[in-house]
Amino acid sequence: EAYANYRKGVAQALFADESFRDKSQALLVRVLTYYTQALFAQDQIEIARAKKKAFEQQFQQNQHLFQQGEGTRTDILEAESRYELATAEEIQALDEQDASLRELGSLLGVHSVDIADLAPLNQDFAAFTLTPANYDSWHELAITNNPTLASQRQAVEVARYEVERNRAGHLPRITAYANSRQQESDSGNTYNQRYDTNTIGIEVSVPLYVGGGVSASTRQAARSMEQAEYELEGKTRETLIELRRQFSACLSGVSKLRAYQKALASAEALVVSTQQSILGGERVNLDALNAEQQLHNTRRDLARARYDYLMAWIKLHYYAGSLRYTDLAKVDEAFGPAL
Numbered sequence: 001e002a003y004a005n006y007r008k009g010v011a012q013a014l015f016a017d018e019s020f021r022d023k024s025q026a027l028l029v030r031v032l033t034y035y036t037q038a039l040f041a042q043d044q045i046e047i048a049r050a051k052k053k054a055f056e057q058q059f060q061q062n063q064h065l066f067q068q069g070e071g072t073r074t075d076i077l078e079a080e081s082r083y084e085l086a087t088a089e090e091i092q093a094l095d096e097q098d099a100s101l102r103e104l105g106s107l108l109g110v111h112s113v114d115i116a117d118l119a120p121l122n123q124d125f126a127a128f129t130l131t132p133a134n135y136d137s138w139h140e141l142a143i144t145n146n147p148t149l150a151s152q153r154q155a156v157e158v159a160r161y162e163v164e165r166n167r168a169g170h171l172p173r174i175t176a177y178a179n180s181r182q183q184e185s186d187s188g189n190t191y192n193q194r195y196d197t198n199t200i201g202i203e204v205s206v207p208l209y210v211g212g213g214v215s216a217s218t219r220q221a222a223r224s225m226e227q228a229e230y231e232l233e234g235k236t237r238e239t240l241i242e243l244r245r246q247f248s249a250c251l252s253g254v255s256k257l258r259a260y261q262k263a264l265a266s267a268e269a270l271v272v273s274t275q276q277s278i279l280g281g282e283r284v285n286l287d288a289l290n291a292e293q294q295l296h297n298t299r300r301d302l303a304r305a306r307y308d309y310l311m312a313w314i315k316l317h318y319y320a321g322s323l324r325y326t327d328l329a330k331v332d333e334a335f336g337p338a339l
Contacts, residue, residue, distance in 0.1 A: 001165050022151060025321075030107060034100050035118065036311060037096070038115060040303055041100060042118075044089065044093035045097065047300050056083055062079050062285060082292075121335055141322055142239055146239055146321035147321055148239060152231060156228045162225070169213075169214035174202060175205070179198070179199040239319055243319040249312035253309035264299060271291045271295050314328070
């Protein structure tokens, strides 16, 4: 029983160490999550304001044409509708940014964080080199280094030694003891008498029957150990699923970034060509509004793809159990000076 208690204490200490490592790495992920959410909200705000400016100009132009008898009331309503939708998007983005900044401030231990204090993502941001490049290596890293799985394995060890501790109630208990006793007597019948008693020995206690308490506690501890084993199995599945998802997101994220960058160039060219076509009478007002909408939506999607790639890269290292401050420093290099 004493040895089982000792091994249980060792496992509990290791469990605490792995749990601390898990929380430390999770903190890095949370900081980057709210940081990028605040920046993405800022991108959405700027995109919404650019849309409002473009649609306002289109609205004024359509109104001017309508007054001259060359435009229609429908053109005015379409531009006005797009303008109001952009206004609603701006309000929503402001709310999301405020929530993200407050969450970030709570992590930093400050009352509030201003968006001007955050460094924006570089416009020429490129994907990182993924090392190792194959999933099997990441799988092995996760099984070996993931702190959540490591702490859960120690929880199984704690439960296993708890079973051993309870089972030891059936075993004989051997106790070694040594006593030393000195007594002096001075009375009417005894005068100046002194007694020295020294005792040393071994005591053996053999449990015969304790009402089934030992068996019941052992069975209860065994069921707790089975529960811990099932939880370890479930955590392993969840971790490997997330690991695979983030690995795939890193691989596909590179292609998505290239595609959105090309789409952005095409959308910019489409806006210019549509405006020229309207002057030539080949396109109408709705085509211009749709082109502007497509341009700003592509900018938003490109910004989201960049932040999603960063989060996938950092989460991949987290689930593999290899996330370090150096990895966060590498991500930091992708951001420029503060706004």
